[in-house]
Amino acid sequence: xxxxxxxxxxxxxxxxxxxxxxxxxxxxxxxxxxxxxxxxxxxxxxxxxxxxxxxxxxxxxxxxxxxxxxxxxxxxxxxxxxxxxxxxxxxxxxxxxxxxxxxxxxxxxxxxxxxxxxxxxxxxxxxxxxxxxxxxxxxxxxxxxxxxxxxxxxxxxxxxxxxxxxxxxxxxxxxxxxxxxxxxxxxxxxxxxxxxxxxxxxxxxxxxxxxxxxxxxxxxxxxxxxxxxxxxxxxxxxxxxxxxxxxxxxxxxxxxxxxxxxxxxxxxxxxxxxxxxxxxxxxxxxxxxxxxxxxxxxxxxxxxxxxxxxxxxxxxxxxxxxxxxxxxxxxxxxxxxxxxxxxxxxxxxxxxxxxxxxxxxxxxxxxxxxxxxxxxxxxxxxxxxxxxxxxxxxxxxxxxxxxxxxxxxxxxxxxxxxxxxxxxxxxxxxxxxxxxxxxxxxxxxxxxx
Numbered sequence: 205x206x207x208x209x210x211x212x213x214x215x216x217x218x219x220x221x222x223x224x225x226x227x228x229x230x231x232x233x234x235x236x237x238x239x240x241x242x243x244x245x246x247x248x249x250x251x252x253x254x255x256x257x258x259x260x261x262x263x264x265x266x267x268x269x270x271x272x273x274x275x276x277x278x279x280x281x282x283x284x285x286x287x288x289x290x291x292x293x294x295x296x297x298x299x300x301x302x303x304x305x306x307x308x309x310x311x312x313x314x315x316x317x318x319x320x321x322x323x324x325x326x327x328x329x330x331x332x333x334x335x336x337x338x339x340x341x342x343x344x345x346x347x348x349x350x351x352x353x354x355x356x357x358x359x360x361x362x363x364x365x366x367x368x369x370x371x372x373x374x375x376x377x378x379x380x381x382x383x384x385x386x387x388x389x390x391x392x393x394x395x396x397x398x399x400x401x402x403x404x405x406x407x408x409x410x411x412x413x414x415x416x417x418x419x420x421x422x423x424x425x426x427x428x429x430x431x432x433x434x435x436x437x438x439x440x441x442x443x444x445x446x447x448x449x450x451x452x453x454x455x456x457x458x459x460x461x462x463x464x465x466x467x468x469x470x471x472x473x474x475x476x477x478x479x480x481x482x483x484x485x486x487x488x489x490x491x492x493x494x495x496x497x498x499x500x501x502x503x504x505x506x507x508x509x510x511x512x513x514x515x516x517x518x519x520x521x522x523x524x525x526x527x528x529x530x531x532x533x534x535x536x537x538x539x540x541x542x543x544x545x546x547x548x549x550x551x552x553x554x555x556x557x558x559x560x561x562x563x564x565x566x567x568x569x570x571x572x573x574x575x576x577x578x579x580x581x582x583x584x585x586x587x588x589x590x591x592x593x594x595x596x597x598x599x600x601x602x603x604x605x606x607x608x609x610x611x612x613x614x615x616x617x618x619x620x621x622x623x624x625x626x627x628x629x630x631x632x633x634x635x636x637x638x639x640x641x642x643x644x645x646x647x648x649x650x651x652x653x
Contacts, residue, residue, distance in 0.1 A: 237520055238494040241513035246549035247567055248574075249493060249510055252436050253546050254279065255315065255379040255413045256539035262288075262300050262317040274539055280304065287363060296325025298352040299384050303363060310374045312367050314360070314391070316384030318416075318535060326383055341397065342592040343422035344484050346386055353390035357401075365402045368409075376405065378412040381535045382443065385414035385435070389421065389489040392432050407432070412490070416441050416533050419486040423516070424593045426487040427581050430514040431574070433490025438538045439497055440526040444488040447479075447521075480517060483591035487519055491574075495541050498528070508545040514581040516588060 257278045264270050267282040288302040301316040319326050332348030340350065368376060376395070380388035392412035399405050410432055417435040426433075437444050479485055492515065497508040523529070531537060558566070578596075585593035 235496050235499065237518065237522070238492075238496065238511040238513070241492075241494065241511035241515070244493055244510040244512040244549075245566075245570060246546060246553055248512070248570060249542075249546055249549065251309075251311075251377070251413060252415075252434075252493065253539055253542040254309070255313065255377065256381075256415055256535060256542055258302075258304055258313055258315040259317060259379055259381045259384065259415065260535060260539060261304075262302055262315055274536065281307075286367065287360065289359075291320075291323065291325070294355070296323065296328065297355045298329070298387060299326060299380075301356065301380075301384070303360065303367075305367065305371075310371070311377050312364070312371065312374050313377045313379060314356070314364070314388075316356075316378075316380035316387050318380070318382030318384050329383065329387075340421075341393065341425060341428075343425035343428075344486065345390065345393075345422070345425065346418070346420040346486065349383075349386040349418070349420050350390045350394075352387045353394055356387065356391060357394060361401055368405050369403045375409050375411060376402070379415065381415040381538075382418065382533065385416060386418040386420040388412050389414050389417065389429075389433050393421075393425070393429055396429070396432055414489055415535060415538055417444055417488045419444065419447060419488055421486060421489050422483055422592075423480065423485065423487050423519070423590050424483075424585060426489045426519070427514060427516060427578075427585050427590075427593070429489065430491045430578050430581065434493060435488045435490050436493045436495070436538065436542065437488070437520065438495045438532040438541055440524045440528045441532040442523065442529040443533055445520045445523045447485060479521065480588055480590060490514075491578075492519070495538075495545055497541060507548055508541050510542075510545045510549075514577050516581055516584045516590065 257274060258280065260272065260274060261267055261270075261278045261280055263272060264278075267278070267280065267285065270278065284305045284307065286303040286305050288300075290300045294300065299317045299320065301314060304313045304315065306313055319330075329348040329352050332351065333346045338345050338347035338350055364376065368374070378388040378391045378395075380386070389412055392410060395402060395405075395410055396407055399407065399410075412433040414433060414435045416437065421429075435444065492513060494511045495508050496511065497505045499506060582594065582596045586595050
């Protein structure tokens with residue numbers, strides 16, 4: 205009898221718990237994710253809207269007669285496009301991309317478009333993965349994205365090396381959106397590991413901008429490569445926040461709100477300490493730039509603000525229940541809001557009338573601040589017992605000869621700290637057929653090579 209009387213009480217407790225969860229979730233906005241981060245400067249954020257335009261240009265059939273140009277155009281000289289490959293050229297192994305020699309900004313850009321929902325080959329890249337399948341540099345990465353990056357590098361290595369040697373003062377930038385952002389991040393990591401293949405290019409000349417990034421690498425790698433990879437996220441974008449494997453997301457696109465809500469409830473019941481210590485859990489890569497333009501219980505959009513940090517915990521771990529979760533993933537909208545944010549930063553600097561000398565000093569100070577912030581993030585990763593996290597060396601964050609110069613390893617396996625060589629990567633992407641010719645390997649790679 206006493207047990208039966210307790211049932212209504214349990215139901216009340218359960219309903220109150222559900223109501224509390226719903227209340228907290230409905231009140232949570234994307235601004236909470238970055239409320240403790242610092243504000244980005246115009247100098248560091250300047251490449252973001254420009255690279256968004258370059259990515260949009262990949263969608264065009266003819267850059268001299270563009271059909272989908274954003275306001276103001278792409279800001280590109282069609283004669284500076286070194287190489288361009290469409291689906292027929294890549295045979296579906298990677299989304300279309302172009303190599304652009306940007307003389308105006310002393311930059312060599314490889315831009316990759318996002319997912320084409322009408323192409324089965326793009327889904328094949330996403331589906332080629334399973335948690336814990338691919339190890340890389342002491343962490344885990346998305347297998348299909350790594351193989352796509354290997355295909356691009358094998359195809360364009362000679363071109364990139366020639367350009368880097370011809371223009372020694374230029375930077376090499378990999379940029380991509382959505383699916384392309386994951387490929388771009390993998391490209392940056394593999395190139396950093398094999399700089400000798402591009403003429404021993406310095407690490408500081410390599411960078412990546414992942415726009416609306418996919419969660420494609422484990423936390424230790426996401427923090428370790430934060431000096432090279434930059435991720436740009438617009439407000440409520442669902443993809444950087446969804447720990448669900450990419451293949452499950454895009455298999456459920458037609459019921460994506462249901463999936464996001466289910467994942468939201470599931471993640472609420474998992475302790476953050478448990479998530480951080482899962483070595484196979486994937487995260488958005490590198491330094492994060494968060495564009496915030498909406499506020500809780502306010503109508504309309506406010507002037508966008510860009511916040512930046514290299515977080516370890518609280519790295520977009522919670523899905524925001526918002527009607528803008530999918531629209532904020534669109535490259536057109538990201539480009540527009542990123543440009544608005546940059547224009548506001550530049551207007552503020554004009555009002556302040558900063559002398560050129562102080563502007564140069566500020567750039568140097570910003571570099572030092574980013575370096576110190578990166579080192580602090582590496583130390584915090586060790587403090588939180590992140591698997592395979594390493595403390596920065598006392599003689600500098602990185603060894604120029606090897607990116608594996610770290611102290612305080614949490615693993616005793618020396619093999620996990622060895623870098624993946626170029627030949628090993630090519631062996632994973634290609635194989636010899638019966639005639640002895642090299643062809644792209646089928647999706648039969650063994651687990652955890």
